[in-house]
Amino acid sequence: MDRKTxxxxxxxxxxxxIVLAFVYLAGVLLWGLLMDPEAYAVDYRVKFLPxxxxxxxxxxxxxxxxxFRCVKGLSTSIVIGVIASAVSSVIALAAGVAAAVVGxxxxxxxxxxVDLCMGMPHLVxxxxxxFMLGRGMKGVMFGVALTHWPELTRIVRAEVLQIRAQPYVxxxxxxxxxxxxxxxxxxxxxxxxxxxxxxxxxxxHAIMHEASITFLGFGLSAxxxxxxxxxxxxxxxxxxxxxxxxxxPGILLLAAIMLFDVIxxxxxxxxxxxxxxx
Amino acid sequence: xxxxxxxxxxxxxxxxxxxxxDVDLTVxxxxxxxxxxxxxxxxxxxxxxxxxxxNPVKGEVFWDGAPLPKKGFCPVQMIxxxxxxxxxxxxxxxxxxxxxxxxxxxxxxxLGIEKAWMNRWxxxxxxxxxxxxxxxxxxxxxxKFLICDEISTxxxxxxxAQIWQKVLxxxxxxxxxxxxxxxxxxxxxxxxxxxxxxxKLNRPS
Numbered sequence: 001m002d003r004k005t006x007x008x009x010x011x012x013x014x015x016x017x018i019v020l021a022f023v024y025l026a027g028v029l030l031w032g033l034l035m036d037p038e039a040y041a042v043d044y045r046v047k048f049l050p051x052x053x054x055x056x057x058x059x060x061x062x063x064x065x066x067x068f069r070c071v072k073g074l075s076t077s078i079v080i081g082v083i084a085s086a087v088s089s090v091i092a093l094a095a096g097v098a099a100a101v102v103g104x105x106x107x108x109x110x111x112x113x114v115d116l117c118m119g120m121p122h123l124v125x126x127x128x129x130x131f132m133l134g135r136g137m138k139g140v141m142f143g144v145a146l147t148h149w150p151e152l153t154r155i156v157r158a159e160v161l162q163i164r165a166q167p168y169v170x171x172x173x174x175x176x177x178x179x180x181x182x183x184x185x186x187x188x189x190x191x192x193x194x195x196x197x198x199x200x201x202x203x204x205h206a207i208m209h210e211a212s213i214t215f216l217g218f219g220l221s222a223x224x225x226x227x228x229x230x231x232x233x234x235x236x237x238x239x240x241x242x243x244x245x246x247x248x249p250g251i252l253l254l255a256a257i258m259l260f261d262v263i264x265x266x267x268x269x270x271x272x273x274x275x276x277x278x
Numbered sequence: 279x280x281x282x283x284x285x286x287x288x289x290x291x292x293x294x295x296x297x298x299x300d301v302d303l304t305v306x307x308x309x310x311x312x313x314x315x316x317x318x319x320x321x322x323x324x325x326x327x328x329x330x331x332x333n334p335v336k337g338e339v340f341w342d343g344a345p346l347p348k349k350g351f352c353p354v355q356m357i358x359x360x361x362x363x364x365x366x367x368x369x370x371x372x373x374x375x376x377x378x379x380x381x382x383x384x385x386x387x388x389l390g391i392e393k394a395w396m397n398r399w400x401x402x403x404x405x406x407x408x409x410x411x412x413x414x415x416x417x418x419x420x421x422k423f424l425i426c427d428e429i430s431t432x433x434x435x436x437x438x439a440q441i442w443q444k445v446l447x448x449x450x451x452x453x454x455x456x457x458x459x460x461x462x463x464x465x466x467x468x469x470x471x472x473x474x475x476x477x478k479l480n481r482p483s
Contacts (some may be wrong), residue, residue, distance in 0.1 A: 167364045170331050175378030175415070176351035189368055 012087060014266040021259035025078055028256070032075020038226060048237075051244050055064070058244040061237060062195045066230075073225040074256060081207040083146035089199040091149040096156025097191075100164065110157070114150040122147060126209055127218045140219045142189075144206050152198040159191045193271035201264040204257035215238040227253050279307040279342045281328065281354060281423050281455060286337035297323055300337070301480050307422060310449070310456040312466030316477035321459045322359075324476065325427045328457065329356035341423070343361055351378055355416035356425040359432070361408035365400045372396040375411050378420035389414050389444050406437040413441070418446055421453040431460075442469055 008016075043063035051058040057066035099110035117125065125147050130139035163169060163186065172182050213219040214228025222229055227249055234245035283303040289296045297320045305311045315321045320378045326332040328339055330346050339346045341353055358364050365374045374395075389410045400408060409429060416424065426445065430438040446469065449456045460466055466473050 058337075166366075167358055167360065168366045171356075171358075171364055171415075172377060174330055174352040174355065175418075177377070178349070186366055 005036050007245075010266060010270055013044040014263065014270055017259065017263050017266060021263055024259060026264050027254060028071055028252075029075045029078050032078075033074045035068060035072050040064045040072060048242060051248075058242075060230075060233065060242075060245055065250060066244065069225045069230060070227070070252050073227045073249065074252050076220070076225070077207045077210050077227050077253075078256070080141055080144060080210045081203050083141060084148060084210070085199055085202040086146035086207040087145035088202060089195070090150060091146075092152035092156055092198070093148065096153045097160055099153070099157045100160035107157075110153065114153055115148065117150040122209070123212060123216075125214060126213050127216065130213055130218050135218055136221060137224075140210055140213060143213065143219075144209055147209075148202055148206055152195070152202065155194060155198055156191060160187060163187050163190045191241060193267075197264055197268050197271065201266065204260040207253070208257060279422065279455075281305045281307075281457070282340040283324075283328060284337050286324070286327055286330070286334045286339070288320070288327060288334050297438055298327075298334075298480050303328075303474065303479065305423075305455050305457055307455045308453050310446075310458070310470045311349070311474065312458045312460060312470035312473045313476055314463060314466055314473055316461060319476050320480060321461075321476055322427055324480075325356060325425050325457070325459045328364045329354050329425050338414075344442060346448065351418060351420045353420060353422040354425065355418075355421045355423070356427060357409075357412050357416055357429045359428040361405055364399065364412050365408060367400050369400070371400065371403070371411055374400070375415050378415060379420070381414050385414055385417055385448070388447065390440065406433050406441070409433070409441060410444075413445060413448070417452070421452070421454065423457070424449060425457045425459065427459040428461075430465075431462075459480065 033241045041064065043059075045063060046055070046059050047061055047063040049055055049059045049063075053069065055065050059065055059071060060069070081114075095110050095113075099107040129146055130143035133139040133142050166186075169182060169186050172186060177185070210219065211226070211228040211231065214226050215232045216228075216230065219228055220226040223234075230249045231246060234249070235241070238246055281304070283301060286298055286301040286303075287296060303324075310317040313321055313324070323332065327334050330339070330348065330352050335429060341347075346352065346354060365371075375386070375391075389405075391410050391414060395407060395411075396405060403411075413429075424445070429445070430441050433441065442465075445456075448454070456470070458466060458470055
């Protein structure tokens, strides 16, 4: 092992990634929320400027500044991602725990719902829900929030089922512990790491899907700055050499998603007792 | 006081064959009884039912004339075959041994549990060491009856002898009833006063 890997163990690396991701995402979010719409207003005198000193990311066919539009768009995506993954994870936790604890008919029903949602192409379901609710912010939000819970539900259910059958949990009951105590002391600490990692890994999915349905035209409307809208517009101009319209928003989106993915993967390594000491 | 099983029948699913059928069993407090039988005859299943881990499909288990309590500290405690599964891998030993009662110094010393072990994780102890903790955990003041389900099968002979000496001493001291589940006839003869053979007791057709 060379010195560099010895100095930065997984723990330090994860901390660096978390700080990086947090600064990036919080920065984009705040900048976007507090941004004056004038910053990306239409100005036909400066349309299709390539990236330069005045406009770092260039301008589009209506002369709007691409840097500001991208940041605003990504911040909208982050809001949708956070809400959607929060809602999805709560659904997943409730359904997963209920299925495992109550069992019987409820368990079959939850499994049936999970299979139903997973058996359909994810994007199709998203498009249907979003379209049904009249597209726009509301449609996207419901669509993304209501389609990301099945995988996590399955994981939570399996974890609870497995831990519930352990001899030490059975012994705890005979040693006088109540159901609540067992849930709090034995089951929750076991399920929590898996759950948290699931939520973090859900977040980039949610943003990606928000961008995808908007790109396909079933999401946010065209005048709203959103990464999906920006990317789908840029496709019209890419053949005429306006590369900056697609490149920069693409990089911004990719950076956000990859940061989250890296955090999730590293946390998984860290919280797993088998690899926690690395 | 006595542990009494009345007409216990058990099977895992409806329509699956009976594992236990109309088993009657009575053990007095302070008595040491062995439950013998070949593999797969339902010894462990009966032990689980007697300790309240499983509910019988028919019949009932009585302790001191009343049905075995479902909640609270159970007077009938069981020690199992796999100590490494009977402890939470995320807990330290001190927390594990004190889960049901505050284990006192004397009990720990008599079982040969060293102080340094208390601050370790279960994965840092051997099977024999873990088994001592499981025994200490089950020896609370409210424990009146101990079911030992093959507690020494995976240990070497020396540790096996040590563990049994300690269990017998603890049972003697507390006046506990003891039900020893095993398929080792020599061990049963050595440890117990009375031997019950499950195949004679239990005749599922």
